[in-house]
Amino acid sequence: MPSASPPSAVRFDGLGKIYHRGGQDVTALSDITLDIAKGEIFGMIGRSGAGKSSLLRTINRLEQPTSGRVLVDGQDIAALDEGGLVALRRRIGMVFQHFNLLSAKTVRENVGLPLKVAGVPAREIATRVDEVLALVGLEGKGDSYPARLSGGQKQRVGIARALISRPDILLCDEATSALDPETTLSILSLLGDLHRQLGLTIILITHEMSVIREICQRVVVLDQGRIAEEGPVWRVFGAPAHPATQSLLQPLARALPQDIAARLRSAPQRGDHVVIELRFDGGQQVQMDAIASALPGARILGANLEQIGAHLVGQVVLALPQQEQPVQIPSFAATTKVIGYVAAND
């Protein structure tokens, strides 16, 4: 008998959520079925109001679904009693955009609070707080008050507090949206380290597509409460299939470099070279050597490639001498098209 696959960290099974507001129904989520594997960093993106927070907050039952189920580690969390819910929330840490720190308490008190509420002895709390402060790089800051900390340090406190109960799932609701780009990178690198060191499953919402590209392995795109598409980041970002994804990724769209666009002619003049654009969507090996040897005389006019995980996404623009016969271009790329002509010496 084939062995059953291990349960996902989180499974949404036909999930729906309807809010009732001022006598009206607002459908926030419809028919969401999705698996998040143990130990993966998973991103949730979508326009404002698409349902990301509602979906994330069903994982620790901060929101109750109207229909369908949420399974954590294979267990239907709707069936949990009060004690079971407390235990679930201990296993699931949460990090917020605005840190949610208590300003009248020190870093140490903020981080230890969940354990204090749970009745853990003070001595054990002190040891655990030291442990997590070291994990997030805040040794020596335990006696500071939040007002004395930078945004990045405040978020490190938020992350330490989320880790204090030794969770195996970390939910991040726009954890870097209030931070400058440099601090964002340092927090992302911290999340990546924690993921590696602790084997955490991290589920994050963000409006910053660069965050998804930087750190996530898979992503779901929500649109009006439904799944528009989901999959490995390199695939969804390399070849976005749904209009909602295309519009979210518009700021990252790879336009033709301006200097090339300015030199292109739409009709060839005598002796012109033909200009070809190769687009890579992450599904191909990009081997410049092979391209050069298959297309003798080709000049590379420009390349705009970026790495997402182990995959290269972007474009290479080549100029080729025109021949009597149309050039046969081996299919190196996802798409290959003639985009114009340039002078042979340009």
Ligand SMILES: Nc1ncnc2c1ncn2[C@@H]1O[C@H](COP(=O)(O)OP(=O)(O)OP(=O)(O)O)[C@@H](O)[C@H]1O
């Ligand atoms: N407590 C609530 N009561 C009524 N309607 C709500 C409530 N929370 C969310 N909604 C509605 O549900 C829909 C989804 O909201 P949600 O906050 O989940 O989206 P989101 O994608 O997280 O948005 P944002 O990016 O702006 O945070 C929206 O139409 C929103 O107005």
